[in-house]
Amino acid sequence: MEYKIQNIAMTINCSFILLILLALLPSCSHALSIKEATVHDIQTAFKQNKLSSRQLVEFYLEQIQQLNPVLRGVIEVNPNALYESDKADRERATAKAPGWLHGIPILVKDTFATKDKLNTTAGSFALLGSVVPRDAGVVAKLRNAGAIILGKASLSEWSNYRSVGAPQGWSARGGQGKNPYVLSATPCGSSSGSAISVAANMVAVSLGTQTNGSILCPASFNAVVGISPTVGLTSRAGVIPVSPRQDTVGPICRTVSDAVFVLDAIAGFDYNDPKATRKASKYIPPGGYAQFLKVDGLKGKRLGIIREPFFSFVDEAVLPVFEHHFQTLRQRGAILVDHLEIANIEVILNSSSSGEATALQAELKLSLNAYLKDLVASLVRSLADVIAFNQKFSDLERTEELGQAFFLAAEATNGIGDAEKKALQNLARLNQDGLEKVMTENRLDAIVTAGPGVSTVLAIGGFPGISVPAAYDSDGVPVGICFGGLKGSEPKLIEIAYGFEQATKIRKPPSFQP
Numbered sequence: 001m002e003y004k005i006q007n008i009a010m011t012i013n014c015s016f017i018l019l020i021l022l023a024l025l026p027s028c029s030h031a032l033s034i035k036e037a038t039v040h041d042i043q044t045a046f047k048q049n050k051l052s053s054r055q056l057v058e059f060y061l062e063q064i065q066q067l068n069p070v071l072r073g074v075i076e077v078n079p080n081a082l083y084e085s086d087k088a089d090r091e092r093a094t095a096k097a098p099g100w101l102h103g104i105p106i107l108v109k110d111t112f113a114t115k116d117k118l119n120t121t122a123g124s125f126a127l128l129g130s131v132v133p134r135d136a137g138v139v140a141k142l143r144n145a146g147a148i149i150l151g152k153a154s155l156s157e158w159s160n161y162r163s164v165g166a167p168q169g170w171s172a173r174g175g176q177g178k179n180p181y182v183l184s185a186t187p188c189g190s191s192s193g194s195a196i197s198v199a200a201n202m203v204a205v206s207l208g209t210q211t212n213g214s215i216l217c218p219a220s221f222n223a224v225v226g227i228s229p230t231v232g233l234t235s236r237a238g239v240i241p242v243s244p245r246q247d248t249v250g251p252i253c254r255t256v257s258d259a260v261f262v263l264d265a266i267a268g269f270d271y272n273d274p275k276a277t278r279k280a281s282k283y284i285p286p287g288g289y290a291q292f293l294k295v296d297g298l299k300g301k302r303l304g305i306i307r308e309p310f311f312s313f314v315d316e317a318v319l320p321v322f323e324h325h326f327q328t329l330r331q332r333g334a335i336l337v338d339h340l341e342i343a344n345i346e347v348i349l350n351s352s353s354s355g356e357a358t359a360l361q362a363e364l365k366l367s368l369n370a371y372l373k374d375l376v377a378s379l380v381r382s383l384a385d386v387i388a389f390n391q392k393f394s395d396l397e398r399t400e401e402l403g404q405a406f407f408l409a410a411e412a413t414n415g416i417g418d419a420e421k422k423a424l425q426n427l428a429r430l431n432q433d434g435l436e437k438v439m440t441e442n443r444l445d446a447i448v449t450a451g452p453g454v455s456t457v458l459a460i461g462g463f464p465g466i467s468v469p470a471a472y473d474s475d476g477v478p479v480g481i482c483f484g485g486l487k488g489s490e491p492k493l494i495e496i497a498y499g500f501e502q503a504t505k506i507r508k509p510p511s512f513q514p
């Protein structure tokens, strides 16, 4: 066994401090507390008959009831969750070898179609009541693995692509998601609810999506682990899209091993997203990803530290912590190549100059129109309909205040024309001269940096990344360490991330500071 087996602590929990801070409940709860339990802990408790899936779901439902009125990480709870947990408990009694996710409750971002009682709305009232044709590809894989869809996580509405200036973690349906460490701090987005909910123990594991940092950023800000896989490693079918070229689906969890178990359940070919998932399936190692959870995973790894400009994006107070982490990485056998730079980084980080904005606008219109057309029933059937809805229900959608500039710019596009082709060529060149070059010239296994700032570099190339809890700034807001690499480098990234996590164990549960 590579990981520590812990006995699950089931205690009667009276979270007095929490209750005083949040002023949520008149009396303390007597729920079975499974706070911070990992998938491994839970499966061990299942096997020893110390815990049932029903008790686990009941625990998380109570956590949601207590915490969600303030944190707003959850938009909807699955009314069938308890029924499904009973089913999982019955199945486990007879199953030969239930997988890691069997009986485990998972929250999925409100962009994943679920063919059940839950709505799929990207946080917008425009999609409330819409009927999806089928489960998203990854949701079907989760159900096959025996996972229980506990509900839908809140998000930055439309994954932050209605108007770029809208508040992170806000949606018309979900309200304002809160960072559970410091309630006044940003939870970042757009997969904010997924990160908030696992951070605050409102669910065991969660799923997010990323177009341009939407997994790595909330993971960093909520002291949880986020994996944004190589584009196409996980299916995007049935996921409310932004760009098939950049969209990726990945886990957000409290530990690297939890995230890897989820990744193993969702990675692979899907005939509803055939081109990308076929192309990326060559990266999936026989036997999956859990074999790379090695405590000595850092040994011999060449890591390139990218300081500029990302170190200037994080609180100065955490920089000594990162220096200490680099020392730890060396002690665990990694070879660090310091002060590397990504060429044209200023251009890459400016979506107007890189071509990213031009490409995403056209891609959003094409892919969102296709998603909406495919719905069985819906008030809105096109991006133009959504724009009109936002105009008409400006009070509900705060349209006057927040605008919908990105949607309007997208609606004004007309497919992939000359301007878009030029933008795509420019992005390809930036990838080649940027991440690809620094990786190959320095024979790196991964790059490493502080905070989620590097996520755009990864996103425009469809490259994978992992964020692991690394520090808390002077206000108590978490900061992640981010590892990134070339396409298909998940095995190495997992070894590095797990090695780092096991050597440091920085994550602590949130304290709900105002």
Ligand SMILES: *[C@@H]1O[C@H](CO)[C@@H](O)[C@H](O)[C@H]1NC(C)=O
Residues within 6 Å of the ligand: 076, 077, 078, 079, 117, 118, 119, 128, 129
């Ligand atoms: C989905 O939305 C409808 C309103 O259209 C609501 O009545 C229903 O309760 C929602 N489903 C869930 C599971 O919350």
Ligand SMILES: *[C@@H]1O[C@H](CO)[C@@H](O)[C@H](O)[C@H]1NC(C)=O
Residues within 6 Å of the ligand: 350, 351, 352, 353
């Ligand atoms: C981003 O690039 C555009 C176009 O090249 C330029 O007009 C704009 O000033 C840049 N923005 C920033 C913040 O540098």
Ligand SMILES: *[C@@H]1O[C@H](CO)[C@@H](O)[C@H](O)[C@H]1NC(C)=O
Residues within 6 Å of the ligand: 164, 212, 213, 349, 350, 351, 356, 357, 360, 453, 455, 456
């Ligand atoms: C992508 O994220 C970066 C921040 O890392 C931001 O500067 C850029 O504007 C974003 N691109 C788009 C199209 O929103």
